[in-house]
Amino acid sequence: MQPSPTHRASFSIGSEAAARRxxxxxxxxxxxxxxxxxxxxxxxxxxxxxxxxxxxxxxAWLRELVVNSAGNEIADTLAFDTVEAKDWVKASxxxxxxxxxxxxxxxxxxxxxxxxxxxxxxxxxAALAFGTGHHGTTRGCLLLLDHVLKSSRPSNVLDLGTGTxxxxxxxxxxLHRAVLASDIxxxxxxxxxxxxxxxxVGHHVRVIRATGFAAPDFARAGPFDLxxxxxxxxxxxxxxxxxxxxxxxxxxxxLSGLLTHQxxxxxxAYRARGLVPLRHLRIEGWSSLLLRKVG
Numbered sequence: 386m387q388p389s390p391t392h393r394a395s396f397s398i399g400s401e402a403a404a405r406r407x408x409x410x411x412x413x414x415x416x417x418x419x420x421x422x423x424x425x426x427x428x429x430x431x432x433x434x435x436x437x438x439x440x441x442x443x444x445a446w447l448r449e450l451v452v453n454s455a456g457n458e459i460a461d462t463l464a465f466d467t468v469e470a471k472d473w474v475k476a477s478x479x480x481x482x483x484x485x486x487x488x489x490x491x492x493x494x495x496x497x498x499x500x501x502x503x504x505x506x507x508x509x510x511a512a513l514a515f516g517t518g519h520h521g522t523t524r525g526c527l528l529l530l531d532h533v534l535k536s537s538r539p540s541n542v543l544d545l546g547t548g549t550x551x552x553x554x555x556x557x558x559x560l561h562r563a564v565l566a567s568d569i570x571x572x573x574x575x576x577x578x579x580x581x582x583x584x585x586v587g588h589h590v591r592v593i594r595a596t597g598f599a600a601p602d603f604a605r606a607g608p609f610d611l612x613x614x615x616x617x618x619x620x621x622x623x624x625x626x627x628x629x630x631x632x633x634x635x636x637x638x639x640l641s642g643l644l645t646h647q648x649x650x651x652x653x654a655y656r657a658r659g660l661v662p663l664r665h666l667r668i669e670g671w672s673s674l675l676l677r678k679v680g
Contacts, residue, residue: 390467390468390469391437391438391439391467391468392437392438392439392440392441392442392465392466392467392468393435393436393437393438393465393466393467393468394435394436394438394442394444394447394463394464394465395433395434395435395436395463395464395466396433396434396451396455396459396460396462396463396464397427397431397432397433397434397459397462398431398432398434398455398459399430399431399432400432401426401432403432403455404424404432404434405424406454406455407424407434407451407454407455407459408422408423408424408434410450410453410454411434411436411450411454414450419438419439420436420437420438420442421436421437422434422435422436423435437468442465444465447463448460448463451463483496483499483500484524485504486524486527486528486531487527487528487530487531487532488504488505488531488534488559489504489505489507489527489530489531489555489558489559490504490505490506490507491507491509491523491527491551492506492507492508492509493508493509494508505555505558505559506584507551507554507555507558507584508580508583508584509549509551509580521668521669521670521671521673522615522641522642522643522668522671522673523551523552523615523641524668525641525666525668525671525672525673526552526613526615526639526641526673527551527552527555528666528673529639529664529666529673529674529675530552530555530556530559530613530639532664532675533611533637533639533675534559534560537637538560539556539560539610539611539637540562540610541606541607541608541609541610541611541633542556542557542560542562542563542564542565542609542610542611542612542613543564543565543566543567543603543606543607543609543611543612543613543631544556544564544565544566544567544612544613544614545567545612545613545614545616545624545628546567546568546569546614546615546616546620546642547566547567547568547573547574547577547592548568548573548576548577548615549573549576549577549580550566550576550577550578550580550581550590550592551580552566552613552615553565553566553577553581553590553592553613554580554581554584554586554590556611556613557581557586557589557590558584558586561589562589563589563590563591564586564589564590564591565591565593565602565603565606565609566581566590566591566592566593567592567593567594567595567600567602567603568592568594568595569594569595569596570594571594574592574593574594577590577592578590578592597620597623597624597627598624598627598628598630598631603631604631607631607632607633608631608632608633608636609631609632609633609636610632610633610635610636610637611636611637611638611639612628612631612632612636612637612638612639613639614628614638614639614640614641614642615640615641615642616642617642617643618642618643618644618647618650618651621640621642621643621651621654622650622651622654625654625655625657625658625660626658628655628658629655629658629659629660629678632660632678633678634678634680635677635678635680636677636678637663637675637676637677638655638660638674638675638676638677638678639673639674639675639676640655640673640674640676641671641672641673641674642671643671643672643674644670644671644672645667645670645671645672647672648665648672648674651674652674652676655676659678659679659680660676660677660678660679661676661677661679662674662675662676663675663676663677
């Protein structure tokens, strides 16, 4: 459904104190959800006060409010316009070019015909879930997955914290077998499932909502011989013990979502659980790790 346009009222005022006073008055007048009020300082020191409305406001009444709180001179600068509705997430992603990562290429629907036929195409539509392939962590994971697949064919794969499902889709496309994907965020679960179907691997990728390894699905599906987890450094450290319990002997683990300076602490947490580092990629200040479970 096409979103509705936003109605905007704006005016300028001379100081931060005056802007705060007017914003306090306007915020008190409107019920929560009726209007969004904000003030921003301009380079010249003036302040712009802006109100956004879902429905067109009563202009005469609003002008009277500004007169009472800021005076006639300020009210004379009050302007009204309509902001065109736009899906800014989709618009920004449409500007992104295809991203190659080994045998994989992540692209948007607008670039569907620009990808070489000998590549495994992963089409990710604009979404609020994390993972378009353009972030260094996602690309690092795909490069390490490509490396793993050059020498082995994992039979039991988990994508933990799947986001858009990009890593699960990549594994399913390359291996033509089932992949379990999980996320704590309900919209991500929905988006990942939709992307699986869009990429014609919906029958291989099963997406569940879960926090960590708490769901019984992990015990039923495990042990895993390949785990992909592009999350954040602290959650990765806390997941080291439960992840190790769900790994098959010799399993490979690909971790990312951590800044390069955070990598040693994450490596130490997994080394203490019997996993040794094999590779460490550094892309745009982010680290992606490949580890193997010993024994």
